[in-house]
Structures are given as C-alpha cells and as structure tokens.
Amino acid sequence: MLVAIVSSRSAALLTLFGALVSPAFAVPVEPMVATPDGLRPQANIHAIPIGGSISHIGSDVHILAADGTVTHIARNAGTRSATAALAKKTKREASGWVAWTGWLNTGLSPVSTFTSTWSVPPVPVTYNSQLLYLFNSFFSYDAKAIIQPVLQYGVSPAGGAQGHWAVASWYVTATSGFHSSLVNVSVGQVLNGSLSLLAQNGSTYDYSSEFVGIPGTLLVVNNGPLLPGVSKTLETYGATRKSDYPTGTTVFSNTDLKLESGAAPGFVWNITNDAADGHTAQVNVAGATNGEVTIVY
DSSP, rough: HHHHHHHHHHHHHHHHHHSSSGGGGGGOOEEEEBBTEEEGGGGEEEEOOOTEEEEEEETTEEETTSSSSSEEEEEEOOOOOOHHHHHHHHHHHHHHEEEEEEOOOSSSSSSSEEEEEEEOOOOOSSSSOEEEEEEEEEETTTSSSEEEEEEEEEEEEEEEEEEEEEEEEEESSSSEEEEEEEOOOOTTTTEEEEEEEEETTTTEEEEEEEETTTTTTOOOEEEEEOEEEEEEEEEESSOOOOOGSSSSEEEEEEEEEEEETSSSEEEEEEEEOTTTTOOOOEEOOOOOOOEEEEEOO
C-alpha cells in the first residue's frame, strides 16, 4: 500500500512538473532497451570481448580483453539508487518477469553452482517484434546485479533476428548491461546453463555464466557483490497474444544447486506468476538436486 501511495504521488508530481517546464528546457529522453532484467539506457549496454571479463572497481565497471587490457570503463555502472531498487523489484513481481521460481539464500554459505538444462522451444507462430527471454540466474534481491545464461527469441540489445533463437550470458546492474557474444541455436537443441561462484575476496565475489559446450558464451565478473538469489525465469516484452509465444511448455530439468560448503541446500521454490499474462511456472520436482520446473505458455 505504501509503495502504491508513493508511486501515485510521484506520478502526479512528475505530471505537474512536465506541464510547467517549457519544451525548450525539456530534458531529452534517453533511449531505453529491454535487457534480461528490465529496461536500461541503450548507451549503457556493452559487449564483452571473447575471452574477456568485467571487474568492479569502486563505482565503475572495467571491461577487460582476454589479455587483461582495459578496453572500456563504464562509469558508475556499479552503483544503484533506492528508486532503481524499487523499480527492479516491482518489475520482477508484475512486469517483464511473467513467470518464475526463485529462492533467496540467507545462510552463511553462499551458493556456489547452479546449473539447469532445457531445450530450445518451437518458433512462435506470429512475430510482433516480441522479445522473449528464458534463463536461470544468480541475483541480488536489493537490485545490485544479476548474472544469467540467457536464451532469447527476437531482437535484444545483444542482437538477434526475427524467427531465431540465440544464447548469450548477461550481467546487468541497476544502470548498465554487459553481455557475451550472441550465438544462434536451433529448435530442439539442448542447453545447459551454468552459473558458478569462482572466488570470494573479502566482501566481493567472482562469478561466471555460460552455456556449457557453446563457445563465446562465457562471461566472468570479478569483484562484484554477493548474489544470494537464484531463479528460473520467463521474461517477455512486446508479446500481446498467445501465438507470440512458443507452443507447449519449457522444462528446466537436471537442476543442480550447491553451496560453497559442498552441501545441497534444502529449500522451497517461491513461485511468482503474472496472472494478467496467463503464463505459469510450476514446480514438478522440488529440491536442489535433479529438480524440475516447467514454464507453461
């Protein structure tokens, strides 16, 4: 209720301000694009060289080539605001993330590996410039960051085309997005999305994301924040009818989730479905080993 009130008041103030400001002094609208974790400024999307990595340095994120050379510095890409945190949480609950299962690890031992297998779905019957994302992820629930091996349909900030599925690893902060090479895949192809905690350096963490066996999809993030959340997610933009989605279901199977201690945690998936979109996430087999979740279109 409080969020709704604050949002309503903010919207009213913005409307009033917009009416008072002369067009001559209006701030240009920055083009936004749909990443696998919501809208971000188009200028803040960065491709990572094959074999390269990214590293948090203070409030900036450095992009490194395979030989360790810094090729670009994304300024303030590692920071966030309370507004960004609220926007991201709201989006997950009611917007782009239309069907997903999640778990937030509150224990002392961080999640070290999270792998899941799924097959590339059929191509949707109709094309409406829709963008579909399917992925498993490590995320920070306070909106600092998310890392994910992503299957996409359509055109994303990483590229793509009508009628084609493709894969890439993504790392998205509150202000910016970073992605590996985008690689085309075929309908029916079996994918293995793998996430790993590589190292802990005091209060920072190194993570990786990749599709096992698909060159060019590895993305390594160094000195980032702890990512205690995990998810299996369907995220969509621009899909307005059932035929804009694949037919049938997508099954995330062979789930393997382990803690740094080596243990498989006991937990229950939290299921979130956006009723307005009509798609659902269903837990077929619970647990951290050989678990199974189905996305119903």
